[in-house]
Amino acid sequence: MSNISITSTCSRSCVYCFARTGSEKPRYISAERFEAALTFLQRSGLSRVRLLGGEPTLHPQFNPFLDAIEVCGLKLLLFSNGRMTEKVLERLLGFPQDRLTILLNVHGDDDFQSDESCNAVIKVLRHLGANVMLGCNLYSPSINPDFILALIHKFGLIPEVRLGLAHPRVGAANRFLHPRHYRTVGARIGALAAKMQARGLRLELDCGFTPCMFDENELRLLKRLGAVPGKRCNPLPDLLPDGRFIPCYPLADVVHVDWRDDDDCKSIQARMIKKLERYRQIGVFSDCGECPLRHENICNGGCLAAAMMRLRQIPSSACPSEPLARRASAKKRAFVSEISTEPCRHHGVQSVGKQTWAIPYIDQPLSFWQDIQKRWGASIQEVYPPLPHIDLPSGRPPQKTAFLDAFLDNCPFPVGLLINPIVLPRPVDHIAPRVVQQIGRWRETTRVNSVTVANYSLAVRIKETFPDLDVTASVLMDIASPQQAMLLNGVCDALVPSSRVMRDINVFGAIRQAYTGAIRLMVNEGCLPGCVFRAQHFYEMAFCRHVPESLCRELLDKAPWMRLTGAWVLPQHLHLFDHIVDQFKLSGRVTLQNPNKYKRVLQAYMERASLTPNAIGGGPASVLVDMHIDEDFYRHTLECGQNCHACDRCRVYYEKAVSEPADMAFSVTGGH
Amino acid sequence: MNSRASVSYAISTHTQWVVERKGVVLIHALENRFTRLAYPEAAAWDLLTRNWTRREMILMLAVIAAVDQAAAETLLDGCLEQWGDQGWLTRETKV
Numbered sequence: 143m144s145n146i147s148i149t150s151t152c153s154r155s156c157v158y159c160f161a162r163t164g165s166e167k168p169r170y171i172s173a174e175r176f177e178a179a180l181t182f183l184q185r186s187g188l189s190r191v192r193l194l195g196g197e198p199t200l201h202p203q204f205n206p207f208l209d210a211i212e213v214c215g216l217k218l219l220l221f222s223n224g225r226m227t228e229k230v231l232e233r234l235l236g237f238p239q240d241r242l243t244i245l246l247n248v249h250g251d252d253d254f255q256s257d258e259s260c261n262a263v264i265k266v267l268r269h270l271g272a273n274v275m276l277g278c279n280l281y282s283p284s285i286n287p288d289f290i291l292a293l294i295h296k297f298g299l300i301p302e303v304r305l306g307l308a309h310p311r312v313g314a315a316n317r318f319l320h321p322r323h324y325r326t327v328g329a330r331i332g333a334l335a336a337k338m339q340a341r342g343l344r345l346e347l348d349c350g351f352t353p354c355m356f357d358e359n360e361l362r363l364l365k366r367l368g369a370v371p372g373k374r375c376n377p378l379p380d381l382l383p384d385g386r387f388i389p390c391y392p393l394a395d396v397v398h399v400d401w402r403d404d405d406d407c408k409s410i411q412a413r414m415i416k417k418l419e420r421y422r423q424i425g426v427f428s429d430c431g432e433c434p435l436r437h438e439n440i441c442n443g444g445c446l447a448a449a450m451m452r453l454r455q456i457p458s459s460a461c462p463s464e465p466l467a468r469r470a471s472a473k474k475r476a477f478v479s480e481i482s483t484e485p486c487r488h489h490g491v492q493s494v495g496k497q498t499w500a501i502p503y504i505d506q507p508l509s510f511w512q513d514i515q516k517r518w519g520a521s522i523q524e525v526y527p528p529l530p531h532i533d534l535p536s537g538r539p540p541q542k543t544a545f546l547d548a549f550l551d552n553c554p555f556p557v558g559l560l561i562n563p564i565v566l567p568r569p570v571d572h573i574a575p576r577v578v579q580q581i582g583r584w585r586e587t588t589r590v591n592s593v594t595v596a597n598y599s600l601a602v603r604i605k606e607t608f609p610d611l612d613v614t615a616s617v618l619m620d621i622a623s624p625q626q627a628m629l630l631n632g633v634c635d636a637l638v639p640s641s642r643v644m645r646d647i648n649v650f651g652a653i654r655q656a657y658t659g660a661i662r663l664m665v666n667e668g669c670l671p672g673c674v675f676r677a678q679h680f681y682e683m684a685f686c687r688h689v690p691e692s693l694c695r696e697l698l699d700k701a702p703w704m705r706l707t708g709a710w711v712l713p714q715h716l717h718l719f720d721h722i723v724d725q726f727k728l729s730g731r732v733t734l735q736n737p738n739k740y741k742r743v744l745q746a747y748m749e750r751a752s753l754t755p756n757a758i759g760g761g762p763a764s765v766l767v768d769m770h771i772d773e774d775f776y777r778h779t780l781e782c783g784q785n786c787h788a789c790d791r792c793r794v795y796y797e798k799a800v801s802e803p804a805d806m807a808f809s810v811t812g813g814h
Numbered sequence: 815m816n817s818r819a820s821v822s823y824a825i826s827t828h829t830q831w832v833v834e835r836k837g838v839v840l841i842h843a844l845e846n847r848f849t850r851l852a853y854p855e856a857a858a859w860d861l862l863t864r865n866w867t868r869r870e871m872i873l874m875l876a877v878i879a880a881v882d883q884a885a886a887e888t889l890l891d892g893c894l895e896q897w898g899d900q901g902w903l904t905r906e907t908k909v
Contacts, residue, residue, distance in 0.1 A: 419846055432835060
């Protein structure tokens with residue numbers, strides 16, 4: 143196979159396009175070179191011309207080129223966006239239909255909304271549908287290619303779909319699907335494949351797909367559809383309009399070979415293979431080198447261009463270990479580098495208190511995070527985002543992720559990975575290797591500060607593999623006594639004590655003494671201590687797709703004063719924990735999705751300003767009514783030992799607060 | 815640039831590298847060759863890329879390789895000499 147790019151001109155400007163650089167000159171292949179290219183194909187024993195661009199139908203000589211192909215008796219595969227003129231459409235209708243295939247790339251339903259060019263695409267589908275195969279390049283994990291199935295049915299298209307991954311062009315700055323998203327995309331393709339099988343459709347996977355994108359069931363399904371990932375990253379000589387051969391567009395600026403008169407496809411391919419040989423040692427992931435699928439020649443490590451994005455080199459300016467990709471787009475990323483390369487603690491205003499903070503990701507544009515960094519960057523240790531490409535749930539329901547890619551690419555803060563479902567869905571021996579692998583992939587691309595886990599064995603495995611990575615014992619590990627805390631010494635660098643003991647300052651202090659690592663306190667979760675629904679609630683949160691109803695509501699309707707005993711501390715009372723706590727954690731992936739509220743709450747905690755308990759973004763068991771919490775009262779709840787059966791102080795306090803106006807019932811405590 | 819006696823070393827501008835899970839792969843940008851470094855040599859390479867001083871590198875390498883400082887120095891010097899011979903590093907002789 144060989145492709146002939148007859149023009150670099152295109153009528154679209156796709157964000158992921160790896161063909162567009164503006165450097166290929168001339169923009170159109172000459173008639174003489176095209177004629178020579180046909181001879182080259184025939185000399186190579188190839189029976190099909192594969193025309194691509196740009197948009198090949200924009201070449202002024204496109205119709206005469208088709209005449210030449212027809213005279214030669216060759217088949218034609220045309221890569222097009224479908225936005226072609228009537229004249230070209232007519233010529234294609236006149237081409238021998240048994241020798242014509244049009245691969246039409248579409249992005250989504252919006253390709254078929256309104257404007258004239260969309261009408262042109264629809265016309266192509268209507269008139270040439272039996273010759274049209276649809277393709278879709280996946281450049282973001284959010285793309286759902288399911289819409290293609292309806293188009294195939296509607297227009298009677300070739301019953302096959304070609305999916306491609308948008309790869310990086312080495313040295314350029316096109317948008318591409320980062321390998322960290324491969325598993326997410328793999329699962330999506332698996333779901334699509336199941337629907338395709340039911341409809342009797344075939345699936346073709348373009349180059350760069352790796353078997354590890356899919357689980358075993360998905361791989362079996364793909365095989366049945368005729369799609370085998372792993373082996374398609376070989377140089378397929380592409381002839382450019384200027385007469386150079388390249389292995390593919392993503393590698394166009396790395397390798398090219400000049401055309402000699404006696405060349406055929408195999409000789410050019412051999413020269414390219416030789417030039418790229420040394421780079422074949424690396425794969426898209428840091429563990430590709432040890433992967434048995436690689437050694438068994440089942441996978442060749444994914445897209446070579448994507449693998450080369452991992453290369454580092456000393457640039458001439460002697461800036462150490464700068465990734466090639468970043469150098470290539472240094473101008474574009476200059477601002478990003480400015481805010482992200484320095485340790486965060488050197489920026490921003492120091493909050494009140496010596497502790498650092500872990501704060502939740504909410505789906506906001508980068509400017510939101512830049513503002514937070516500017517205001518409180520010095521105190522923020524990490525942001526914990528959702529984990530769309532780690533198999534295990536984070537213990538919380540799915541979040542919106544529209545801005546997640548931009549956040550991860552340009553994040554001004556290190557991230558904390560939360561892998562803490564309340565129970566693991568399979569034995570830890572089955573799960574740990576894959577989790578470790580996925581953490582490794584995160585670390586390749588993102589500044590990972592810590593991993594929070596709820597399973598002790600998993601914590602041990604992670605620490606063994608990444609001794610330099612901070613491992614935090616989740617609140618869901620339920621560490622509620624000094625002897626439990628001692629078990630974590632040397633394994634976990636930090637622990638979040640169980641919410642059962644957060645309001646028991648004596649036990650909290652004993653844990654502090656027994657544990658050599660850092661103590662992290664969740665300030666606003668609000669769960670009841672030892673909640674009888676806790677396991678079920680977090681199970682539903684982790685493994686169901688919906689946000690579960692509050693299970694404790696009925697219980698709390700009967701005894702609403704219990705809300706005062708929950709795991710929360712107001713900003714103005716943080717100082718009561720100063721001698722015990724090293725780090726604070728703000729909850730609120732669900733409750734603080736409003737960006738203004740998020741900043742208000744964060745500001746209050748940073749500055750230890752007064753808030754009422756219903757304003758801290760707490761969970762379902764937190765105080766829902768507006769009331770002031772007196773410091774003496776709060777201190778009492780930390781020291782009382784929760785002998786609620788013999789005490790009615792919280793009940794009285796609560797009933798008084800809800801029966802009287804807040805500003806009259808209690809004095810407002812000031813900030814510290 | 816890291817000095818050893820009267821010779822100092824710097825990473826060649828033609829040397830590219832990739833940090834793998836169990837080592838480092840060095841690739842020559844112009845010549846068709848590569849080499850794989852396992853630990854602790856890979857750690858030595860990593861320290862080299864961070865522009866640390868020779869003293870800092872020896873101290874860190876001693877910790878990573880779990881050897882004393884004399885052994886770490888020998889290890890580092892062996893690596894530098896070998897990588898210099900192979901063209902991954904460039905040498906400059908001080909006058």
